[in-house]
Amino acid sequence: MAISSADERRASARSAYLMSMASCPTHRVLDRLGDRWVSLILKELADGPRRHGELARVIAGATQKMLTQTLRALQRDGLVARSVTDSVPPRVEYRLTPLGESLLPVMAMVAEWAERHIGDINTARATYDSALSG
Numbered sequence: 637m638a639i640s641s642a643d644e645r646r647a648s649a650r651s652a653y654l655m656s657m658a659s660c661p662t663h664r665v666l667d668r669l670g671d672r673w674v675s676l677i678l679k680e681l682a683d684g685p686r687r688h689g690e691l692a693r694v695i696a697g698a699t700q701k702m703l704t705q706t707l708r709a710l711q712r713d714g715l716v717a718r719s720v721t722d723s724v725p726p727r728v729e730y731r732l733t734p735l736g737e738s739l740l741p742v743m744a745m746v747a748e749w750a751e752r753h754i755g756d757i758n759t760a761r762a763t764y765d766s767a768l769s770g
Contacts, residue, residue, distance in 0.1 A: 673706045685731035
């Protein structure tokens with residue numbers, strides 16, 4: 637019988653935990669929604685289809701690379717669809733899929749909660765920070 641060290645047991649437990657998180661639907665969805673640019677892209681596409689350049693203008697902090705990567709990830713998840721119009725130059729548009737549209741009420745509720753409670757959060761942070769420094 638092999639004896640394992642505490643470090644090996646912790647590593648094994650961590651590995652098992654990470655594997656369980658990888659299969660957890662809630663964790664997987666929140667992981668995607670927690671990406672930096674996702675909520676801004678979904679908010680913009682809620683108003684209708686947008687071209688990449690339009691998204692780049694309104695989401696000014698995102699680099700072209702990050703915007704493209706995020707749009708591809710959202711496509712992969714089935715939340716965004718990309719369509720190419722056969723013209724010169726080709727016209728590429730992104731739009732929410734029905735699945736992506738079904739996420740909008742959830743995001744609106746989170747935004748409403750954040751607006752209502754940001755003062756409480758700021759107060760709690762200030763209290764916590766002053767307790768650490770005091």
